[in-house]
Structures are given as C-alpha cells and as structure tokens.
Amino acid sequence: MFPHIDYLEWITGRPEAATHDLGSSDLRRAVPEPDGIVPPELEALPSPPDDLDLETIIADAYDVGTENVLVTAGATHANFVAMAAAIDDANADEETDEADDEHRDPRVMVEKPGYEPLVATPDGLGATVDRFRRPEEDGYELDPGRIEAAMDEETCCVVVTNRHNPSGRGASRETLAEASRITADNDATLLVDEVYAPFCANGEASVFGGPTAADLPNTVVTNSMTKFLGFGPVRVGWLVADAEFVSRARSVMFHVPAISAPGMALTRRALYAESDLADGSRERIEANRELLASFVAERDDLSGDVPSGCTYGFFAHESADGDEVSAAAWEEDILVVPGRFFDDSDRFRLSLGLDTATVKEGLDAFEDVLDTVSAKS
Template sequence: MFSTIDYLDWITGRPDAATHDLGSSDLRRAVPEPDGIVPPDLGDLPSPPDDLDLETIIADAYDVGTENVLVTAGATHANFVAMAAAIGAAESDNEDDEDDGNGTPRVLVEKPGYEPLVATPDGLGATVDRFRRPKEAGYELDPARIEGALSDETCCVVVTNRHNPSGSRASRETLAEVSRTVADNDATLLVDEVYAPFCTDDEASVFGGPTAVNLPNTVITNSVTKFLGFGPIRVGWLVADAEFVSRAQSVMFHVPAVSGPAMALTRRALYDESDLADGSRDRIEANRDLLAAFVAERDDLSGSVAPGCTYGFFSHESADGDEISEAAWEEGILVVPGRFFDDDERFRLSLGLDTETVREGLDAFGTVLDSVSAKS
C-alpha cells in the first residue's frame, strides 16, 4: 500500500555524514547531550503558566479556537492525518451516493513538489493528479491552473507555501482565490506552511508569513522543525474548521500519539516564539544574501533566490541534478538532486546551518562546480 519514499530513503543519515551540509533546509539548533532531553536553546527560557496548554498557544497565535487545532507528531504527520481525513470523507460520501458510489477520490498536488506529498495520498488509496508551477513563471501558484486540473472526484488539493523546492511564496490574496476555487469544487485545500516563516522582519505575521488559516475549506500544517529548528522534538499541528479537525482526530487514533515531553518542550518553544524567532530571522537574512551572491557570481548556474528564503532550485549549464549531487557527495557535500522534486535537471541548495558553516560549504561546492564545468 505504502511504497518507499525515495527522497526520505536517500536523505536518511546523509546530513550527519556530510562534511558540508547544503541539503538540510531547517534552521537547525544545537541538540541536547546524549543523555539530555532539553535542547540548549530552550534550557533558559521561562516555562508557560501551568494552565496554558499547547493547543491554546497555537490557537491564540492564529486567532482561532482550540477546537480548530490538532497537535501532531510533526508536519509530515499532520499532512498524513489531513489527507487521510479528506480522502476518508470523500469515500464516505461516495458510499452514501447511490449514483456515484464507485468513484475513487482524487488528490491534486503541485508539480514540481515534495515527494512525500505525492506518495502519501497514493498510499492512502487516492488517485494522484498534478498541476504545474512552471519555472518560466517563477514557480508561482496560479489559481487558474488548479481550476483547470480539478475533476468531480478531486477531494483535496495540496500546495506548499513557501513552495518547496523553489522558495516562491504566494500571497494571502492568491491563497484566498485558490481556496474559493477548491471550495466551489467541494474539496479541501491543504497548505503546508512549514516554510511560511522564512521572511524578513517587516513581513512577519503568524509564525512569520502569510497563512491560509480561516479560508474556506482550508487546512494548514506547520511544525517547530524548519523555522524554529527543533526537529528532534517532532511536534507539528494542523489548523482547520472544527468539523475537519474532528475527522482528523479520528484518524489520529490509528497512528502514534505525541509524547508528553515533546508537548512540554513545544509549549516552551512557542510560548517564547518571538525571542527564538529573532535568531532565526537573523540567520535567514544572512544566509539568503550568501546564497544569492553565490548564485549571481557563477555563470554556470541558473535560478533565483526568493527574498527572505535560504533555499532555492538551480540548474547547471552542463550537468543534471544527479551529476551535480553525486560530484558534491564525493567531496562530502550534501546537495539534493531535483529528481526528488519532479525535475531531473535541477538541484536544491539549502542553507539551514549557521552562516559561517554554510559559507565554508559553498566555497567547497564552488570548487566542485568548477571541476564539473571544466570537464564539459
């Protein structure tokens, strides 16, 4: 039912094994000692009041009720639960519809896109369709393309904002137009917002960027992994209308629950989110400038770096994504090939670590690119 997700199979173990990690997109923080539990950056932060639970902290940030929030074991878990809830509701509707009871639910996913967002609905038994976010248009989210790709059986439309892998960001107005189109089709719009906080200080809003919260027929997902950099805690959430959250909660009974210690650490992180965000924002601005300068100085690379974003999708003049990634890995440099994002010709660079560390990595990667270009 669930096939191997090639990207996750490929990436497992590589960040720790790499001499230079230019593949990890989370703004990673120091981890506890082997016998420790609390990440160092959380150790000295004040704990929230005992009567302030995690659901309330998240709900207050998005200006919704706690009935609109479901805490999950990370964003991948949230996406799984959301898709399962949308597909399950469509299957139930089909069973109740005497005329069209045999229709298979369909899920429409952006292309290029993050492989797990395609593999999950496929594993859940839905038919997966795709709509384009073409590089010629800057990978923008085009509501007309979504409308043209919808069918009567489409139960869920899946997008990322910021777009993974390009970093393109859709505005709240564009998301609202998409949500209306999806709602008119009686489908659910799922917006993965783990990269929404990647922006500058003057753009910051809910957890950092434009959100699709409170749009019709829309569920958003997020986590403490990417922007706040607490991946090992493994906590995320989804926000949707109360009826959808109730369906998603029913799915949660079939999958592992979130651990109590992880919930407690996340309460502390989100309670003090504004303080933690300052450090993340500083790194975003410095690393974005570093990445943009690196790409601009190389005649053999094409692609753009979105404002306020530390990752991007690039191509080399004479080598495809696998050739670049393999040449880099021979020198201990982690670069993600574009085949995991539907484009064999490109590769994703992500500057998630501290600025001096990724500066050294880019210098080493530049030497690899010089060697590849010299051979062409």
C-alpha cells in the same frame, strides 16, 4: 500499499555523514547532551503558565479557537492525517450518495514540481494522484487558475506548499484565498503545508513568521517545530482547520502513533517564547539568503532565483543535470539534493539551514566542485 519514498530513503543519514551540509533546510539549533532532554536554547526561556496548554498557544497565534487545532507528531504526520481525513470524507460521501451507482475514486491534486512525500502519501492512502503545474518559466508562482483547470469532480484535496518546496517562491494571502475559493467550490479541501512560510524578512512577519491560509474556507494548514524554529528532534507539529475537519482528523489519529508528553512540554515552552526564538532564526535567514544569492549571481554556470527572505532555491547547471552535480558534490562529502526528488532531474536544491559560518565553508567547497564540473563540459 505504501510506495517507497525515494527522497526520504536517500536523505536518511546523509546530513550527519556530510562534511558540508547544503541540503538541510531547517534552521537547526543545538541539541541536548546524549542523556539530556531539553535543547540548550530552551533551558533559559520562561515557562508558560500551568493553565496555558499547547492548543491554546497555537490557536491564539492563528486567531482561531482550540477546536480548530490538532497537535501532531510533526508536519509529515499532520499532512498524512489531513490527507487521510479528506480522502475518508470523500469516501463517506460516496457511500451516502445512493443516487450515484458508479464507483468514484477520490483524487488528490498535488503541485508540480513538488516534494515527493506529498505525492507518495495520498497514493499510499488509496487516492488517485493528479498534478497541476507551477512552471519554472512562471517563476514557480502559485496560479489558482491552474488549479481550477485541473480540477476533477472527484478531486477531494488539493495540496500546495507555501513557501514552495523546492523553489522557495511564496504566495500571498490573496492568492491562497483564491485557491481556497476554487477548491471550496468543488467541495474539496485545500491543504497548505506552511513549514516554510516563516522564512521571510522581518517586515513581512505574521503568524509564526509568514502569510497563512488558516481560517480560509475548506482549508487546512500544517506546520511544525522543525524548519523555522529548528527543533526537529522534538517531532511536534500541528494542523489548523475548521472544527468538523479537525474532528475527522482526530479520528484518524487513533490509527497512528501519539505525541510524547516531553515533546508536548518542550513545544509549549518554545511556542510561548516564539518571538524570542524567531529573532535568531530571522537573522540567520537574512544572512544565509544574502550568502546564497551572491554565490549564485557570481557563477555564470548556474541559473535560478533566490527569493527574498528565503535560504533555499532550485538551480540548474549549464552542462550537468541535478544527479551529476549532486554526485560530484557527494564525492567531496558535500550534501546537495538532486532535483529528481522534486520532479525536475535537470535541477538541484541548495538549502542553507545551518549557521552562516558553517554554510559559507560549504559553499566554498562546493565552488571547487562546480569548477571541476564545468571544466569537464
């Protein structure tokens, strides 16, 4: 029923095996000792009051009620649950529409280029997957008009990332509001994966660091502990939506694994002190973004943009496709992600998530790889 997700199968184990990791986008922090539980950077932080639960901390950050929050086992889990709830809702509407004798298949529309799991998940859930474009020639901007033009009356869910994965392009609250209006007019759900929304400069910060689509009509947003806060092993995320949607999503949760109590406790502590942790994350974002932008600008054989406040981007080599660049890098133990996992085999994604000194060493090594690739052309 569920298709293979080639990217996840390809990436598994590679960050750990690579000498230089230029593929991981999470702002990774130190992990506990082998028998430990608490990440070192959480040990010194204050614990929240006993009567302040995790749902309340998240709800307060988004200025919504706790009935609008569902805690999940990471953002991938949140996206799965949200899509399943939207598809289930569409199927329920079909069953109650006695006037329509024709069978209607729920359809989910996903941005292109886009992150492969966001395409594979609705396919595995039985929906027909359509695509709308965020073309390179438009700077990968989110254009609500393209959503409107591609909408079908059976479209039950529209899926976008903000920041866009893989380009790093951000969309404003106003653009998200227009996408929400168009989606709501079609009685569909807009799903905005916001795991990269906090990647921004200090002056742009808002909810968990960036512009959010939370609390827009017919809209659900997802986020997690993994990318901006850098606590991927905790495996906790959340979705924020209207209370009725959260109720449907909670019903879906009964069919999938629950979240561990230690993970919930660690997340409470991290989000309670989020502003303290964010300072370090944002310092790394600004340093690594400058490093990546300089690296790309100094190479005549590379093209592509590094958006402001972002540590990753989608690039093309003048004479080699994404697989060739990635394979040449991997021969030197450098992890670079080929663009075929994001619908564009000509490109590759560079992600500077690790500490600045470490990724600088990686870029120095990758420069030698690119010199070799260019010399062969």
